[in-house]
Amino acid sequence: MGTENSKHAPPPSPAPLFDRPWRTIEWGTGKTANLLYLKTYKPQAEGRQLRILLHGPAGAGKSSFINSVSSALKGRICTLALVDNTSHDSFTTTYLTYNIQKDKPGTFYPFVFNDIRGLDPQRGVLVDDIELALMGHVKEGYMFNPGCKLSEGNEFYNKSPTDNDKVHVLVCVVPANKLSSMNDKTVWEIRDVRLKASRLGIPQVAILTNVDQACSETKKDLKNVYRSRYIKEKMEQFSANVGIPMNCIFPVKNYHEEIKLNDDTDALILSVLRHIINYGDDFINWKAE
Numbered sequence: 001m002g003t004e005n006s007k008h009a010p011p012p013s014p015a016p017l018f019d020r021p022w023r024t025i026e027w028g029t030g031k032t033a034n035l036l037y038l039k040t041y042k043p044q045a046e047g048r049q050l051r052i053l054l055h056g057p058a059g060a061g062k063s064s065f066i067n068s069v070s071s072a073l074k075g076r077i078c079t080l081a082l083v084d085n086t087s088h089d090s091f092t093t094t095y096l097t098y099n100i101q102k103d104k105p106g107t108f109y110p111f112v113f114n115d116i117r118g119l120d121p122q123r124g125v126l127v128d129d130i131e132l133a134l135m136g137h138v139k140e141g142y143m144f145n146p147g148c149k150l151s152e153g154n155e156f157y158n159k160s161p162t163d164n165d166k167v168h169v170l171v172c173v174v175p176a177n178k179l180s181s182m183n184d185k186t187v188w189e190i191r192d193v194r195l196k197a198s199r200l201g202i203p204q205v206a207i208l209t210n211v212d213q214a215c216s217e218t219k220k221d222l223k224n225v226y227r228s229r230y231i232k233e234k235m236e237q238f239s240a241n242v243g244i245p246m247n248c249i250f251p252v253k254n255y256h257e258e259i260k261l262n263d264d265t266d267a268l269i270l271s272v273l274r275h276i277i278n279y280g281d282d283f284i285n286w287k288a289e
């Protein structure tokens, strides 16, 4: 009878964690090498800066990522970009550039972040406006209008963008814990933005936030993030849906409730940031050739 039952028993579910991480990073104090690299990074051409544009669904953690990067670089929790805890419309509505100050007053990192209104099936940023931002046509302080694209006659339309106004890396931010329930229109728009950026030659990276919410093993210990079967599946699913290759997709846990830094959280954020900077640097050097 035992044999009869076992014939119909479902196959055992795979263990939530792989035996070994499928991607390696330096955890804990191993972040020091990345920190040094980022603190000393300088684009080859004098006066150049890298512009990194974050986009993605409303509430995905775009503003929190800017704060997490700034915190990891400064060595203390920072709240540069305003974050909201209620999930309705996009909280960020305006096009704003975030500069991160270096240790010495008046000095800044040569990379900046742009925060943008979130994608949303009803009241989200228009894909056409994201394309204008990629090309450097959107001026600082523009309040996105979900009903109508920024027109050339508008005072916030930058008619002659400089190289520094243009975007050098596009980062798509999506929450790992809500990927399965993401609206079809949003997935389609992410793909559309990707195609538009590709036509401009702009490198693209995706960040999967909220890995702590998506996987309990990762919540217990962030070092499990590259051992988590679930997180890897989510990354593969996102890659298949929007076409971004796996080596350009990175899981992240943002600082969201902490008042003190954590070495592992920093290590993951700084390793992602180093990849973003490298992709952007390759792009500006390629454009300069």
Ligand SMILES: Nc1nc2c(ncn2[C@@H]2O[C@H](COP(=O)(O)OP(=O)(O)OP(=O)(O)O)[C@@H](O)[C@H]2O)c(=O)[nH]1
Binding pocket: 057, 058, 059, 060, 061, 062, 063, 064, 065, 082, 083, 084, 085, 086, 089, 090, 091, 092, 093, 116, 117, 118, 119, 209, 210, 211, 212, 213, 252, 253, 254, 255, 256, 257
């Ligand atoms: N647990 C957890 N919460 C996060 C993480 N990232 C962001 N959050 C929380 O998610 C909520 C939304 O984060 P925001 O950074 O405001 O998201 P956003 O993409 O800027 O949202 P909009 O500006 O509204 O489009 C906030 O309550 C954050 O604290 C994360 O990695 N883990």
Ligand SMILES: [Mg+2]
Binding pocket: 062, 063, 064, 082, 083, 091, 092, 115
């Ligand atoms: Mg925001």
